[in-house]
Amino acid sequence: MINVLIFGPPGSGKGTQSVTLAEKYNLLHLSTGDMLRAELAAETALGKKMEAIMAAGELVPDDVVIEMIARKIDCTTGKDGFIFDGFPRTVQQAEALQKMLEARSMKIDLMLVLEVNDAELMNRMKKRALVSGRADDADEAVINNRIDVYRAKTEPVIEYGRQAGISRQVDGVGSIGDIFERLCNHLETVV
Numbered sequence: 001m002i003n004v005l006i007f008g009p010p011g012s013g014k015g016t017q018s019v020t021l022a023e024k025y026n027l028l029h030l031s032t033g034d035m036l037r038a039e040l041a042a043e044t045a046l047g048k049k050m051e052a053i054m055a056a057g058e059l060v061p062d063d064v065v066i067e068m069i070a071r072k073i074d075c076t077t078g079k080d081g082f083i084f085d086g087f088p089r090t091v092q093q094a095e096a097l098q099k100m101l102e103a104r105s106m107k108i109d110l111m112l113v114l115e116v117n118d119a120e121l122m123n124r125m126k127k128r129a130l131v132s133g134r135a136d137d138a139d140e141a142v143i144n145n146r147i148d149v150y151r152a153k154t155e156p157v158i159e160y161g162r163q164a165g166i167s168r169q170v171d172g173v174g175s176i177g178d179i180f181e182r183l184c185n186h187l188e189t190v191v
């Protein structure tokens with residue numbers, strides 16, 4: 001089993017790259033953002049509770065995403081590991097994930113960190129807003145807040161990976177294919 005975390009600010013390409021990495025290495029792609037948006041779309045009680053938080057670009061409570069991830073891990077079969085996209089987003093989530101994996105005799109093997117400058121992020125998300133229908137992509141103030149939340153709450157998780165010797169910085173600017181290749185080069189070292 002290999003477990004990979006993909007990190008990077010909103011708009012850095014985590015989702016796009018995760019889909020093809022998951023395919024190539026037979027990993028289950030777990031995106032907490034996608035899971036939460038599915039709850040919103042299905043108008044579940046949880047989705048309704050999370051809607052305002054997500055629209056403002058704030059983080060939903062840690063226990064909500066931790067619970068979602070645990071449930072997915074436990075019902076997965078036939079995969080060679082997981083690629084975690086948009087999770088963990090806080091140090092508390094990272095600690096919970098580590099415990100969750102340890103309890104199942106697994107560990108985090110690699111942390112890929114996509115690096116993209118703020119101007120490029122803003123451009124990408126504004127473009128994405130035109131097709132995604134995502135309320136949190138449409139408003140510049142919300143985008144800025146998401147970037148701020150990333151720097152304040154999620155970047156400390158990278159330090160956690162750096163200390164564990166599993167984090168790899170990857171230039172996230174370029175063609176989708178080139179970035180994919182850069183990510184694969186790192187993955188090849190752990191498969």
Ligand code: ADP
Pocket residue numbers: 009010011032033034036053054055057058059060061062065085086087088089093136146
């Ligand atoms: P982005 O494109 O900003 O990286 P995501 O699709 O990963 O967005 O997430 C969208 C929103 O869902 C976040 O802004 C946040 O409100 C919520 N969310 C997703 N994952 C998490 C998480 N691990 N912890 C808390 N909130 C999350």
